[in-house]
Amino acid sequence: MYIHKSTCISPQQTYSDVDLEKLNISVNNMLNVVEPKYDDIPLNVLRRMGKAVRMGVGAALPLIKDSKNIDGIIIGTANGGMEDCIKFLNQIVQFEEGRLTPTNFVQSTPNAIAAQIGITNQNKCYNITHVHRGLAFENALIDAQMLLRENLEFNLLVGGVDEISSYNYNIENLGGWFKDEEIDNTKLYKNETKGTIAGEGVTMFVVNNCKENSIANISAIKTLHTNNTEEVAEQLKLFIEKNISPDKNIDLFLTGENGDNRLQNYYNVCENIFDNNTSIARFKHYCGEYPTASAFSVWLASKILNNQIIPQHFIKCKSNSNKLERILIYNNYKGQQHSFMLIEK
Amino acid sequence: MSRIVITGIGVISALGEFAETNHTALVKAECGLSSLQLFKTIYSETLKFGEIKIENEQLKNRLGIKNKGITRTSLLALHALNEAVNDSKLKEVQIKSYDTALIVANTVGGMCLTDELFQDANSKDNGSEYVSSYDCGSTTLFLQNQLGVKGVCNTINTACSSSANALMFAARLINNGYANRAIVGGVDSLAKFTINGFNSLGILAPQNCKPFDKNRNGLNLGEGSGFIVMEKESDVIDKKIYAVLSGYFNSNDAFHPSALSDNGDGPFLAMKGALKTANLSPFQIGYVNTHGTGTENNDEVEGKALKRIFETVPPFASTKSKIGHCLGGAAAIESVFSIIALNNQEIYPSLNFITPIESTGLIPLLEYKNHSFDHIMTNSFGFGGNCSSLIFSKK
Structure with missing residues (x-):
């Protein structure tokens, strides 16, 4: 899409x-x-x-x-x-x-x-x-x-x-x-x-469905309802296996971390899946928390892919590479509703 | 592509608490409309409603619900859902599997608790037990949590056509490989919010509504829930198949936020699209369960749209003359009624009709009838021009 x-x-x-x-x-x-x-x-x-x-x-x-x-x-x-x-x-x-x-x-x-x-x-x-x-x-x-x-x-x-x-x-x-x-x-x-x-x-x-002249590709979406952090991490691994071939790198993991200490562990277990080839960035300090904030994150990801730069204030952890072709978004709403979205150039 | 079949049904309405009691009442042409006994509003005595005469505590006991903050909307939904899931004999492992979807429509959510919501919305401290239960999604999340459903979960609100779109979304999830089965339904409970909303628009009938009558003067609000279990025909071995969901379509009338256009383009396009998805010609439809609210606007426009689609309009009726307009629950409840009609090869009359509308001359079915037919169409049109039609076919 x-x-x-x-x-x-x-x-x-x-x-x-x-x-x-x-x-x-x-x-x-x-x-x-x-x-x-x-x-x-x-x-x-x-x-x-x-x-x-x-x-x-x-x-x-x-x-x-x-x-x-x-x-x-x-x-x-x-x-x-x-x-x-x-x-x-x-x-x-x-x-x-x-x-x-x-x-x-x-x-x-x-x-x-x-x-x-x-x-x-x-x-x-x-x-x-x-x-x-x-x-x-x-x-x-x-x-x-x-x-x-x-x-x-x-x-x-x-x-x-x-x-x-x-x-x-x-x-x-x-x-x-x-x-x-x-x-x-x-x-x-x-x-x-x-x-x-x-x-x-x-x-x-x-x-x-037209690739020509597009801004970005929303290539995969997965939603999940659970309050089990391990299940979220498991499902994220499966999502990656299913949708990204092993020779492709996830250049940025963009998360909905929102400063609520009760939800931090969800983000921690997901971040642990990635190595230093993947940058980690956050967006809720920029748009705040609301139920459809994930729509904003898709917009942001498409901008980042086009600008080929992540403004400093979004960055939590910078990877070794400067390439930006593939962004995986994880958002969590109230520790109960979770989504993974893959945005590619 | 495997056909999508219905393997379980559940319904609770002013006509009865289970599919079988609703069926009996439909056959006897009973009316469930009455003054309000349980729900308190200044209109309790002066208007008629499709109220379910079971108190929340009784529903909670029956359903084994002990947690706080559960609204009537959620309780009615769980009641109908349990019946549908048991009826389809879905196994625990299927319900909890990642390929089972749960799709629920509703429009009032926890706003049935108007006074609590008013308090909480205007308060800075001391929230009620319902602070997490006001939105439409709260009902679906409650059901998801009760059942442990792991697949796609969604809540849809397109006003009065909400649950037709829930059925359509669920069918498309299966057709597109996002799920292998779906538990899908709609619900709404009576609320001061909707009673006063519809009253402010001047479309609540003082007496029982008269769908398609020249002298109709508005609708009655009702409450209730309908649920069905959808599966792929190829997956179903050794269980009852009620019907096939063969057609569906969603279109917008794009005319006015709270009224349909004169020609009924939205209703016409929804019916036409559903016929096309089902690959059927209009003459093959044996019965139409109309939206038939009893309002000045809806019934005349729906009648005109029926005449645009059908050379000879098939027998049609409105069950809203018996249970009222259940809003987000309406299309799901009426889908269950349609499935029951098709299964029993019988059709149920509309009540309170005397004189046809001049511009259409259409007369709804006025008596219970045994009827040999293969396809039934059910219509749902909502505020915001949201029009959807569904077609169920014999297996």
Whole structure:
């Protein structure tokens, strides 16, 4: 599955005039997105959109405008428009279930992002929303991979979207997933305490089967549910055996390490599989933690393969070689959901 | 490519707690709609719902669930899933193998706990036991953990058509070699969130809904879950095969966030695509389980789309007149009903119909009938224009 176009709205300078060296600093344990102006969305439509829908549509439109045809819209989002959802909930409670306005309700359904992209472009093709928490984006990719096997000529839009709202920040915080103490993202990997920092973002890709002029190849994906570190390491070894011939080197192991000391062992056992021919890098200090952060990691990997350089702040451990042809991504969500993705030139 | 066959079914709805009790109620044309007895909302007395009259504690006891933080959505799902898995006689080693997928659709997740969610979302300390159970994925993760499924797990939410897409995704996983079998279903429980959401759109019926009637005035919300076990025909030896999942298709109406277009392009394309996947001509469909919500918009548009597809529209009905609209559970529950109909060579009537819609003149099936047929189509159309159709065929 070849990436031909991509957009990324993140807490960093990734949308236009991309600068991977620059690092914005988190505030109150949150990395909030830097939103672009959304020139392609009419102002009256834009005003009615919640953040998740706005970011999703805003990132998708330039890609669609730039493509001849889009034969499927496949979105991964754990929560969709969480802010609209809780706004509607607040209405229910505040007005004691009286006469309520439906806008927040309609926008709160997670499929509103894919639906709005479809409506805006009069696109009547395959349209779906995967919401499987920390593997929502991976399932979107698996769906795209299957659709491209079933229809060799298809051109698909596939993306990951999740927002921080004060509400889901509260809920995740009550669940113990963010740090109690305030830290900034440059010190995320000290790993002394539980929890991480919150992030958000949208990453959109146009993918098809055509190798020519592609940015990168998403060549393999594997998802796993377990809380057993040994099983994760075993499955990673199997993934490598199955998908990478022994004469090929994995130049970079890119991980979702997020500073939560409860999850560190998963990353340690996986890192131990590699020798000094593989660099190790991390990305959560850059985009923060959110269920579809792995979509950001695929975008980052494609940039690294094209730029042939890994900015210093991502690097945990540098290999002997300077070659960058093959990147293996491991992400872990809450110690329960795991994914491996292989990104090649 | 081996055909995909259904080897197990499970369902819990306002009509009954198991496939057999639902079947009996369908044959007798019973209606499961009522005022609310268990779920508290200001609409408990004034509107009708497809409520399952079993309390959460009773469900937990029956299912042997002792952990905290488990929502009604998850309990209803486990109830139907257990029935389907037992029915298919899947072995423990198969359930826990890396080639078994678990695909679940739902739209409310733990938001059935509106008041707890409100507290937690607006609170800085003292979370409730449900802080990890509000998202749609929480139900699938609970089921995954209960069963120890190791293969691809996924949660799908395309509003009212969610579980049709779950069945379709599971079938494609098998066809593409990502799994050899799948446990797949959909679920939703009643929630203040959806009751007030649909009410704010003015599409909740004050009385029992009247699908395809000229004077229809909205839908009833329901709750429940349907699950099926899908396997490759070549893998199935010595067990009952209920039906073949022969056709499926997903299309978007691309018209409006909460209404279908006049011509029903989305529904038309979904049905047309499902026929093409199944390699069938329209006249071969013996019965259509319609989406048939009872809203002004859906039934007229669906009727028009049926007339665009079928030269002569086959017998059709809406089970939503009996169990309400179960949202993320709807297509899975109605798939189980469709499989039961096909297996027993019988079709079940729509309730509360009197006068046809002028623009279509279509009359749904009004009496229980023995019916000789080979293929059944089931439709699901959702907010956001998400339209999907499935076709089940006799073995």
